[in-house]
Amino acid sequence: MGFTPHGKHLIAGEWVAGDATFTSEPAQGPAHQFSIGTVDLVDHACEAAEDAFWTYGYTTRAERAAFLDAIADEIEARAEAITEIGTQETGLPAARLNGERGRTTGQLRLFADHIRKGDYLDRRHDAALPDRQPAPRPDIRLMERPIGPVAVFGASNFPLAFSTAGGDTAAALAAGCPVVVKGHSAHPGTGEIVAEAIKAAIEKTGMPMGVFSLVQGGKRDVGTALVQHPRIKAVGFTGSLAGGRALFDLCARRDEPIPFFGELGSVNPMFMLPKAVRARADELGAGWAGSLVLGAGQFCTNPGIAVAIDGPDTDRFIAATKAALEKIGGQIMLTEGIARAYRDGKDRFESRNSVTPVYTTESAGREASPNLYETTAQAYLQDHALGEEVFGPLGLIVRVSSVDEMAQLAKGFEGQLTATIHMDAADLEDARKLRPILERKAGRVLVNGFPTGVEVVDSMVHGGPFPASTNFGATSVGTMSIRRFLRPVSYQNFPTELLPADLQN
Incomplete structure (x- = not known):
């Protein structure tokens, strides 16, 4: 029209x-x-x-x-x-x-x-009590x-x-x-x-x-x-x-x-419990990739971090995530400034010896392509910058040695908009260890879902402890x-x- x-x-x-x-600086059409x-x-x-x-x-x-x-x-x-x-x-x-x-x-x-x-x-309403002693209400x-x-x-x-x-x-x-x-x-x-x-x-x-x-x-x-x-x-x-x-x-x-x-904003960590990863590594990897790149990763609920126990099941999860990301091309970002900030965030990860590239791409202009890295729990806790939000389709896997180390890592996270538990029925006891920690860290805690997509309903909380x-x-x-x-x-x-x-x- x-x-x-x-x-x-x-x-x-x-x-x-x-x-x-x-x-104005439109992505397309007249200024x-x-x-x-x-x-x-x-x-x-x-x-x-x-x-x-x-x-x-x-x-x-x-x-x-x-x-x-x-x-x-x-x-x-x-x-x-x-x-x-x-x-x-x-x-x-x-x-x-x-x-x-x-x-x-x-x-x-x-x-x-x-x-x-x-x-x-x-x-x-508290009705008057004129005869109350020693003084009326x-x-x-x-x-x-x-x-x-x-x-x-x-x-x-x-x-x-x-x-x-x-x-x-x-x-x-x-x-x-x-x-x-x-x-x-x-x-x-x-x-x-x-x-x-x-x-x-x-x-x-x-x-x-x-x-x-x-x-x-x-x-x-x-x-x-x-x-x-x-x-x-x-x-x-x-x-x-x-x-x-x-x-x-x-x-x-x-x-x-x-x-x-x-x-x-928030990095919205996901905690991948072992039985779920063993049973559904491919499905979880594809699902995370889809959520990570949705809208070029420009959602405040973008799940930027996945925490998983080191081992062959996590290797399969990472491989599935990488395979899904390889199919995603560049996407237009909202502004030139946001695109520059995304490239700066990628450079921050590339500059750290404690971070290992899993899948990296080059982004230019107003486009962003996905990137994936991994690190250890010890390295993550020692480097505050790894927990800073990168606004765009960039993901980080944090390998831990056990569910107990996963819980310790969760305690080290800053306030989040969301935190997610991926679990099967056999993971219930491990999930019980995490829930009290995550409900202190986030405004919304999810099970077996991805946080992108915020329902506008009476029961929704979109907020959380600082800095979320x-x-x-x-x-x-x-x-x-x-x-x-x-x-x-x-x-x-x-x-x-x-x-x-x-x-x-």
Whole structure:
């Protein structure tokens, strides 16, 4: 149908151009000009969000649910154009973009249903006890309330599901919090068209215009201004450890420190128990290779490390993984910068005597080809760099001597988004040794699966101990993620007529 971005920011219902521009760097198709964000635009958007909060924060659950449904409808109405610009900018295939769009609209509708039910409010009531001795007890009620305007940083690897109208935005809007999005420069056209969908939903449902703004591009000063703006009460971020840690520190240093909910990546170790490897070495190797190269390895849940007991069964597992990887050619990465970082990560492995190449390739330009290495448990524990995420299709096998050494190695891992046990029924006792360790290390523990693919459901946790995320008690996927943007308020001795409507019954 042909979508040509106009390259403007959306600030409180108005499309605003700036004096300076940047040029997009699409994987294919035409480049476009986009206005560069400024500190003044951030200030305008944040002040508008604060003004909107006094209306939006006090809308009914039914009104906000209708708004979320309307955003989903408007995104679907632009489906073809979203896929067109998304594939051009990111190089992701149309099928992946279509699936991600469905996930994005699905989580908006999931939150709409979630807030209609009202369980998330965690309403509590302790009735007055006027005759209690030695002192009477007052009537006390409790309910969760929205915290105020929220800043969201778009992710490079999910132009829809973790960006403009993605999970952080959906959760914040569901809670009753206006949102200011800092768009990612890797896919500004995709961000723009989704912002158009949100603007249309605002107009359709009569929401205040300041409930959503999108600031495109901009240098570090724009991100800094956003997280340090006094109107912002929380930040949602999906990205690199270095970038997330810098923003986290800025949030902590504010005059009023605010929570920073950063999802910063993970190596997502898999623990291959001996009976499973003996029975299914070929199947497990092919499965790991498929997960490792999915989306050119550009998933935060990419299983980058497999831990297995040294011996002929593990040799077969490694050979099967290598054979599967040899069939995979180069894949386009999301940006030139991500492709360079992948090559740097490969060079880091190549430079270490403790690492043995199993299958290596050369990657150039924006393409990435898979690589596979192996090392020992002792070498891994002595070299912290081997546990640092390489964003892309690179895998590392860590050979251990026994299940006991596997458990010791597991204790040495940093916080992870996921950890996986591959086991057969005869591995149950060994799995019992690992489970307590892994549930301390990861937000999601899997058995006999691969962690790429995160279900958007009530029971999902997408988070984990640092450095997987900056708040181990939170998730950025699933309905529980709404808790990040709420705070409990107690109402003591309130007349019924003065209580919030959701507490009156």
